[in-house]
Amino acid sequence: MTDASERLRARLNPHRPAIAMSAHNALSAKLAAEAGFDAVWGSGFELSAAHAVPDASILSWETHLAAMRAMVEVQHAPVVADIDTGGGNAVSVAYLVPRYAAAGVAAVVMEDKTFPKDSSLRAEGRQELVRIEEFQGKIEAARIDGGPLVIARTEALIAGLGEAEALRRGAAYAEAGADAVLIHSKQKTPDEILSFCHAWPGRVPLVLVPTAYPRLSFAEVAALEKVGLIICGNHAIRAAVAAMRATFATILAEGGIAGVEDRIASVADIFALQGDSHMREVEARFLR
Ligand code: SPV
Numbered sequence: 001m002t003d004a005s006e007r008l009r010a011r012l013n014p015h016r017p018a019i020a021m022s023a024h025n026a027l028s029a030k031l032a033a034e035a036g037f038d039a040v041w042g043s044g045f046e047l048s049a050a051h052a053v054p055d056a057s058i059l060s061w062e063t064h065l066a067a068m069r070a071m072v073e074v075q076h077a078p079v080v081a082d083i084d085t086g087g088g089n090a091v092s093v094a095y096l097v098p099r100y101a102a103a104g105v106a107a108v109v110m111e112d113k114t115f116p117k118d119s120s121l122r123a124e125g126r127q128e129l130v131r132i133e134e135f136q137g138k139i140e141a142a143r144i145d146g147g148p149l150v151i152a153r154t155e156a157l158i159a160g161l162g163e164a165e166a167l168r169r170g171a172a173y174a175e176a177g178a179d180a181v182l183i184h185s186k187q188k189t190p191d192e193i194l195s196f197c198h199a200w201p202g203r204v205p206l207v208l209v210p211t212a213y214p215r216l217s218f219a220e221v222a223a224l225e226k227v228g229l230i231i232c233g234n235h236a237i238r239a240a241v242a243a244m245r246a247t248f249a250t251i252l253a254e255g256g257i258a259g260v261e262d263r264i265a266s267v268a269d270i271f272a273l274q275g276d277s278h279m280r281e282v283e284a285r286f287l288r
């Protein structure tokens with residue numbers, strides 16, 4: 001297991017869940033780490049949104065992998081890579097995950113939907129799941145010595161298959177060697193998630209993405225003593241979109257850029273985020 005995976009595993013504490021913040025590029029990953037989040041969520045939804053395309057297996061895995069590598073390179077929080085369906089079947093997974101391992105990610109999250117996937121939160125999206133045995137094979141293919149943690153994600157609740165099926169799948173995925181099970185829901189209240197968590201036997205920690213039911217606080221999740229990781233699924237891209245829209249509208253409305261000056265990051269701040277101090281050290285040492 002890599003150093004990043006070890007650190008993440010140690011933080012999957014059901015009494016005090018780790019909190020991951022989403023990112024869509026290296027800069028947002030760096031800001032998430034700077035803010036103090038325990039991990040960075042390499043979100044497929046965010047990356048798709050950043051390319052202005054749907055989160056439906058449209059971007060290539062190379063695009064996603066390059067984004068994960070860039071996130072790993074610029075900050076120290078463990079990166080949890082959202083590999084969607086793993087690119088196809090267990091063979092695809094067996095070739096894909098070593099590349100994510102080489103990029104230095106701490107964990108991969110793989111979901112039990114069919115390829116190509118549709119976004120879980122999309123109203124009336126296509127939510128078909130692969131057979132349990134097939135997904136167990138994909139989990140086994142994802143597990144490599146010294147590689148990232150494997151977080152198996154079941155979409156049984158998203159697909160409307162009910163709690164019993166979600167529990168059956170979660171247990172089967174833990175049996176196949178998953179380090180944690182992500183249980184996703186798009187209900188606007190946390191009821192079905194709370195019920196699932198209470199029923200979960202606790203063989204491996206759970207992972208939640210509470211986008212659809214935002215009123216469930218981190219403290220309430222911790223009180224369940226079943227969840228090792230809470231993922232803030234898409235808050236970086238939504239914050240960026242809101243901030244850009246507000247800034248762009250103000251500039252056009254006011255006919256100049258002066259009015260937004262103290263509401264946006266300074267140029268000095270951006271230089272710092274680019275690692276300007278490191279470049280100055282390099283210049284001082286090597287430029288002759
Ligand atoms: C993502 O952020 O890409 C996720 C979470 O997988 S969700 O969009 O809720 O499916």
Ligand code: MG
Nearest residue numbers: 043044045082
């Ligand atoms: Mg995703």
